[in-house]
């Protein structure tokens with residue numbers, strides 16, 4: 001994801017769900033990487049974020065752990081709530097953390 005360049009530098013929000021802290025740590029590392037490139041970025045937990053809050057940002061990066069080979073219910077509910085939010089024109093990205101519990105996975 002490119003923040004900056006001809007489109008101008010925007011504000012990025014790292015919004016993550018975390019139970020044990022792994023995903024939050026990864027989100028903070030991405031935030032710190034953006035900040036080191038002089039890009040404005042902040043990190044919030046989904047639990048502390050209202051869907052409408054996303055409208056104030058130019059780029060949204062979602063972080064979630066994998067739960068039962070899927071996204072956690074709280075993340076799904078947050079994503080469903082975003083259907084009512086105008087996110088047109090924003091950049092988006094997402095990542096997960098997991099422990100590769102499915103041994104058949106490549």
Ligand SMILES: Cc1cc2nc3c(=O)[nH]c(=O)nc-3n(C[C@H](O)[C@H](O)[C@H](O)COP(=O)(O)O)c2cc1C
Nearest residue numbers: 018019020021022023065067068069098099100101
């Ligand atoms: C209820 C639960 C279900 C999980 N299910 C999976 C899974 O299906 N596959 C996997 O690779 N990891 C699974 N994990 C491991 C987490 O995805 C992994 O530890 C993740 O980094 C935790 O993130 P967090 O520290 O931000 O909560 C599960 C963890 C929990 C607590």
